Amino acid sequence: QVQLVESGGGLVQAGGSLRLSCAASGRTFSNYAMGWFRQARGKEREFVAAISRRGVPTYYADSVKGRFTISRDSAKNTLYLQINSLKPEDTAVYYCASAKGPVATRQEHEYNYWGQGTQVTVSS
Numbered sequence: 001q002v003q004l005v006e007s008g009g010g011l012v013q014a015g016g017s018l019r020l021s022c023a024a025s026g027r028t029f030s031n032y033a034m035g036w037f038r039q040a041r042g043k044e045r046e047f048v049a050a051i052s053r054r055g056v057p058t059y060y061a062d063s064v065k066g067r068f069t070i071s072r073d074s075a076k077n078t079l080y081l082q083i084n085s086l087k088p089e090d091t092a093v094y095y096c097a098s099a100k101g102p103v104a105t106r107q108e109h110e111y112n113y114w115g116q117g118t119q120v121t122v123s124s
Contacts, residue, residue: 002026002113004096009118016086022079022096022115030074033099035111036081038092049081050104059104086122093117
């Protein structure tokens, strides 16, 4: 049974930073690309970042490029998202997801396992 458990969300002031983590179990973590998505209240879920099984390449949404960094530690079966220079518009539930294959992708339908999400709230 594949499980993805996110942590690290919280309430932070604009300009602050957070580090989200996603602990994976139930499949060989290093064989699959991973991604982060987010969903703000009243909006559709959107792509944030993705990383291939070997760590490169990585992809980012234009809205987070230069502020967010995705990384992975296969020894710990953990995915990370370092979020810097937070903005109120970054407020959302952040989900990690495990892809169907090894190559990073922005396409939501290419992910077949999802975590339960962690809330990030940015105050102005």
